[in-house]
């Protein structure tokens with residue numbers, strides 16, 4: 023999941039050119055929380071660890087993980103679980119599978135979206151094969167669908183609801199546009215898509231179409247795939263519309279692990295599922311629906327990036343047929359749990375997590391993170407070969423079925439809730455590890471200092487400076503003058519780069535929001551317009567995201583440095 027956090031790549035390239043060649047300003051002070059002598063030992067240990075991850079290994083691991091589409095619950099997903107487990111074991115680590123049986127949605131047949139008026143036209147609702155990208159022709163690419171949207175076969179007038187949030191419906195009410203009994207079309211952005219489904223349903227829409235507006239991640243942003251990294255005309259964003267904000271995880275076992283013996287709700291009793299069909303489409307398809315809309319000219323803020331004036335619709339000028347055919351099946355999913363026991367405080371756990379399942383190939387989301395976790399595991403295995411053990415236990419978790427609703431992490435957290443409350447020191451999440459070169463992090467405030475200090479230890483491949491310096495310089499280049507200069511025009515001292523607050527878009531949710539475990543989420547971001555599409559592929563990564571795979575290495579290094587500090591003996 024983990025919606026892109028876009029930052030100025032142009033700025034960072036410019037800064038790289040200007041600042042290149044400066045020496046690394048690695049902090050040589052005592053590590054926070056460590057006495058001077060243990061601090062020196064810790065630093066030596068971390069350096070040994072950081073020397074292990076390699077871009078050649080990362081490249082091969084990402085290639086293996088993304089060779090086939092691996093939707094949660096599929097045989098190909100199981101193969102990735104075996105691969106991760108066996109890689110961890112080959113590094114000398116104790117890795118095991120943990121299974122859960124959960125309710126998952128699969129399209130039984132591709133959805134139908136067609137214009138009934140003003141003319142009859144069936145839309146493509148399928149991503150084109152891109153000849154340059156070999157995996158884009160795979161027969162196993164799941165059709166475009168929104169996970170947990172209901173099955174339905176409906177025909178009704180279409181109404182454009184902008185981002186599909188409560189204030190948008192309020193604007194439509196003011197403009198005299200009725201939504202009840204109609205099919206809503208919303209653009210992606212500004213909120214989790216499950217919220218759009220809930221708000222559409224609450225406003226009486228009988229179906230929801232969500233499209234990727236080019237202003238968000240398409241041609242307005244830059245060249246589209248395969249010429250550039252942005253979303254091309256036929257590409258749409260899959261994604262779950264589960265009501266995560268009610269509860270995440272398996273819809274039928276809220277609060278309890280989905281294992282044999284756990285009582286299950288009937289699907290009709292589950293409170294986190296939408297009741298209306300929901301369908302994602304591309305902007306190529308969306309423009310056919312939006313262009314003929316009549317009714318009031320869009321309220322303020324409703325205009326997107328397509329080259330015509332947007333109207334709200336809601337009249338009989340545009341009628342749409344939407345048919346979705348979704349199978350809800352109880353399926354086995356596979357978490358892979360790797361444990362490195364602590365030598366001093368075995369019952370203090372530093373938990374790291376990344377999901378492994380993808381909507382399609384998932385090179386960026388999530389397997390850049392899986393690759394970073396494997397390289398991190400390789401580093402820990404290497405340290406252990408020389409007789410090292412961490413002070414506290416380190417647990418590496420490869421989650422399944424995150425995309426449908428944070429399911430693998432939620433079920434495991436539910437199964438181990440009592441122990442986690444007592445033993446978990448921290449949860450360190452990495453969903454998207456790399457979509458570009460710009461480091462960013464979100465966390466509880468108590469972890470800010472730790473993240474900043476670890477970022478000082480890792481080299482930024484592009485600039486040769488530390489990740490911390492590259493991050494701080496980028497923040498400075500993006501900052502307003504007011505933040506850079508005081509009232510007298512004097513330059514302010516460089517501020518530490520900002521770390522945001524955690525939302526609820528990834529696997530830290532059950533740890534932070536349900537169990538109160540201090541958590542962080544981080545990764546390297548860039549120009550990324552293929553989110554949840556068939557083009558989030560190895561080819562995309564090798565040409566746009568991280569052609570040298572050095573940022574995968576940097577992700578493993580910073581993640582491992584933080585884990586080693588939390589698990590170290592001060």
Ligand SMILES: [Zn+2]
Pocket residue numbers: 023024377387388424453454
């Ligand atoms: Zn993800």
